[in-house]
Amino acid sequence: MSRExxxxxxxxxxxxxxxxxxxxxxxxxxxxxxxxDPHVIKLGCFERLTGMLSKNRTAYSIFSDVTGEPTDxxxxxxxxxxxxxxxxxxxxxxGGSPIDTMKAIAALSVNGGKISDYMGKVIKxxxxxxxxxxxxxxxxxxxxxFTVITDSETDIKxxxxxxxxxxxxxxxxPAFSMSAPKSVTASxxxxxxxxxxxxxxxxxxxxxxxxxxxxxxxxIMKYLPAxxxxxxxxxxxxxxxxAALEAGIAINNASVTIVHGMSRPIGALFHxxxxxxxxxxxxxxxxxxxxxxxxxxxxxxRAVVAAESSDSDKTAxxxxxxxxxxxxxxxxxxxxxxxxxxxxAFLASADKMADDALASGSPANMVKAVTKEDILRIYxxxxx
Numbered sequence: 001m002s003r004e005x006x007x008x009x010x011x012x013x014x015x016x017x018x019x020x021x022x023x024x025x026x027x028x029x030x031x032x033x034x035x036x037d038p039h040v041i042k043l044g045c046f047e048r049l050t051g052m053l054s055k056n057r058t059a060y061s062i063f064s065d066v067t068g069e070p071t072d073x074x075x076x077x078x079x080x081x082x083x084x085x086x087x088x089x090x091x092x093x094x095g096g097s098p099i100d101t102m103k104a105i106a107a108l109s110v111n112g113g114k115i116s117d118y119m120g121k122v123i124k125x126x127x128x129x130x131x132x133x134x135x136x137x138x139x140x141x142x143x144x145x146f147t148v149i150t151d152s153e154t155d156i157k158x159x160x161x162x163x164x165x166x167x168x169x170x171x172x173x174p175a176f177s178m179s180a181p182k183s184v185t186a187s188x189x190x191x192x193x194x195x196x197x198x199x200x201x202x203x204x205x206x207x208x209x210x211x212x213x214x215x216x217x218x219x220i221m222k223y224l225p226a227x228x229x230x231x232x233x234x235x236x237x238x239x240x241x242x243a244a245l246e247a248g249i250a251i252n253n254a255s256v257t258i259v260h261g262m263s264r265p266i267g268a269l270f271h272x273x274x275x276x277x278x279x280x281x282x283x284x285x286x287x288x289x290x291x292x293x294x295x296x297x298x299x300x301x302r303a304v305v306a307a308e309s310s311d312s313d314k315t316a317x318x319x320x321x322x323x324x325x326x327x328x329x330x331x332x333x334x335x336x337x338x339x340x341x342x343x344x345a346f347l348a349s350a351d352k353m354a355d356d357a358l359a360s361g362s363p364a365n366m367v368k369a370v371t372k373e374d375i376l377r378i379y380x381x382x383x384x
Contacts, residue, residue, distance in 0.1 A: 003206045005253050006163060008132075008143055008170045013242060015234075017173035018048060018133070024169050025049075026056035028129040029089030033082045035102040036093045037066045040135055045176045046093055049133065061085040066098045069157075069267060069274060071150045072115050075104040082109055089129040092167075093176075095188065096139030096148075096274065099132045103147040103165040106130055116151045116158065123162030131169035135176045137227070137240035138188020138275055140195055140248015142170040150268050157264035159360050166252070172245050174238040182228055185240075186331035187275030189224040192216060192244040193327070194278040198257040199250035201289065201296045202365045206254065213250040214303055219243035221304045221323065225330050258370060259285045261362035262378065265353035270341050279333040283325045284378050290317045292368020297321070336382050343383055350379045 012021045032053065040046050041064050053060050063081045066074055082090070082105055092102035104115050110125035111118075132142035141147070145165045150157050180188070196216035199209055220243045226236035262285060263277040272280070290297055294313040301307035301320030311319065336346060354375040357363060363370045 003208075005206070005208045006145065006166060007249055007252070008166055009168045011143070011170045011172065011245070013172040013245065014238065015174060017171050018045075018052070018175070021131075021169060021171045022052055022056070025091060025131055025171070026053060026058045028091075028131065028168075029087075030059065031085065031087045031089075032058060032060040033078075033085060033087040033090045033105075034060055034062045034093060035066065035078060035090055035098045035105065036062065036064050037098055038064055040064075040094045040098070043135070043179055045135070049091070049093060061087060066094065066101050068097065068271075069148075069150060070097050070101040070104065071152045073152055075101055075108065075115050075149060078105045079108050091131045091133065093133045093135065095134065095136040095184070096141040099134065099139070099141040099167070100147040100149065102130055102132070103141075104149050104160070107160075107162070107165065115149050115160070116153075118160050119151070119158045123160060123165060125164055127164045130167040131171065132167040133171045133173070133176060134241070134244070136180050136184055136188040137177050137237070137244040138191040140192060140244050140251065142167055142172065143245055143248035144252040146252070148264065148274070155268050156356055157268040159264065159362070170245070172241050174234065174241045177237050177241055178231065178234075180231065182231065185228050185231060186333065187273050187279060188244070189220060189227065189240055189275075190279040190282065190328065190331060190333065191275030192240070192247040193220045193224070194259050194282055195247035195251045195256065196220065196243070197286065197300065197324075198259055199247070199254040200300060201293045201367065202254045202257055203367055204254040204365055209250045209254040212246040213254070214300070216243040216246040216250065217300055218303055219246070221327065224327060228331050255365050256362050257366045258289060258363045261357040261360045262353070262375060264360060265356040268356075269349050269353065270346065272339065272341075276333070279328055279331070280336060280339075280382065281378070282328060283321065284381055286324060287321055288370075288374065288378055289366055289368055290321060292366060296367075347380065350376055353379060
């Protein structure tokens with residue numbers, strides 16, 4: 001059976017990637033809108049980018065109002081800046097939020113309307129050139145056709161998609177992630193791990209996604225604890241940046257499953273960062289998914305040396321699940337209660353969250369069938 005495999009047109013990885021991409025970044029158009037957040041504009045790496053653009057006489061404007069995870073209101077404000085400044089291309093610098101915001105701005109600049117108009121549809125159009133420079137190793141948005149935007153009226157995190165949303169250029173320079181604090185390193189790293197595990201065990205998996213997903217799982221299991229304990233560890237940061245890219249490419253072509261489906265509603269209603277809500281769900285959701293794909297989870301368990309070659313698939317899968325729990329504990333992932341979420345409010349919202357999770361389509365990518373009742377049980381189990 002024929003399968004499609006799509007990635008950005010150009011990818012630069014490793015130390016010095018920003019310099020290597022200089023010509024491409026400075027010749028994208030006549031005026032660049034840089035989409036970022038208030039923290040990133042204070043970093044030396046951001047100054048390196050603007051200095052590069054100025055040196056090449058490339059005009060630019062900065063939209064740095066991406067505060068937290070993107071909403072339709074932030075996207076509208078960014079679009080207004082893009083239009084009033086007469087920009088014709090964009091560079092996003094930051095975590096997944098600025099990159100997702102850039103994609104949504106691009107979609108509206110071509111197609112018009114509100115971003116919520118595109119929920120459940122495939123976004124199309126001749127997008128303005130986009131480049132993504134991630135400052136975290138996790139979301140993989142620099143390589144994907146997805147953007148996640150919260151509808152402020154319905155409190156739904158919309159998963160929007162279209163091949164045209166893949167940035168033309170991805171610059172994966174580990175120097176940009178060196179300043180990420182421990183909490184961000186953990187949540188984004190575990191987000192990337194979730195991407196890799198879910199894509200490897202998705203119904204939509206294929207040989208090419210298997211290769212990058214497996215590579216990402218192995219890198220993350222090895223290097224995330226080191227990056228978490230010592231943010232100045234250049235080797236760990238480099239390996240994590242590559243793993244996040246690999247995992248992004250994997251979900252771009254094999255998608256995600258139950259963890260992401262259940263995570264987005266938690267983020268939308270209780271304002272938990274996306275990577276962290278994934279991490280909170282990871283062990284419970286994968287525990288539910290195991291018996292639908294023992295062979296696939298067993299392969300992951302053996303690859304990360306959590307299981308022996310002589311172990312049965314069931315045993316190897318269970319050992320991999322234990323390994324997932326271990327890395328969440330190493331990264332000090334809090335429970336919902338410790339994070340400060342009210343149990344009664346959470347359980348009162350569970351019915352809506354379950355409906356939203358199923359509506360996203362992600363749980364349907366599991367090999368094992370999942371019902372609303374299953375999702376409700378998992379949400380409830382987070383308080384056990």
